[in-house]
Amino acid sequence: MSSASSSSKLCYNSECKELKSERPRKGWRLRTGDYAELCDRCVSVYEEGRFCETFHLNATGWRCCETCGKQVHCGCIVSSHAFTLLDPGGIECMKCARKNVLWKKEEVTSS
Numbered sequence: 001m002s003s004a005s006s007s008s009k010l011c012y013n014s015e016c017k018e019l020k021s022e023r024p025r026k027g028w029r030l031r032t033g034d035y036a037e038l039c040d041r042c043v044s045v046y047e048e049g050r051f052c053e054t055f056h057l058n059a060t061g062w063r064c065c066e067t068c069g070k071q072v073h074c075g076c077i078v079s080s081h082a083f084t085l086l087d088p089g090g091i092e093c094m095k096c097a098r099k100n101v102l103w104k105k106e107e108v109t110s111s
């Protein structure tokens with residue numbers, strides 16, 4: 001078996017060496033537009049929202065939410081949906097960002 005065909009059977013997660021199942025499951029969208037094909041264990045962790053905490057804990061790119069202080073990994077495509085950039089700098093986790101949008105919307109409608 002060639003190394004190209006064997007590597008295509010491996011989970012997309014470079015920290016994992018498991019084989020994908022016969023029906024690989026989709027993770028995050030890649031820059032190419034395709035989806036990362038993951039093994040069952042990695043897709044479960046991804047779907048639970050714990051991928052970066054599990055596999056990227058020692059990687060660079062972790063920031064604190066300016067509102068709640070939660071650690072958010074801003075250093076990879078997996079977590080690009082988990083935060084928003086703030087105009088004055090810093091980041092806000094999506095939970096806080098959604099709350100702030102609702103507060104601002106209520107302020108506008110009550111004015």
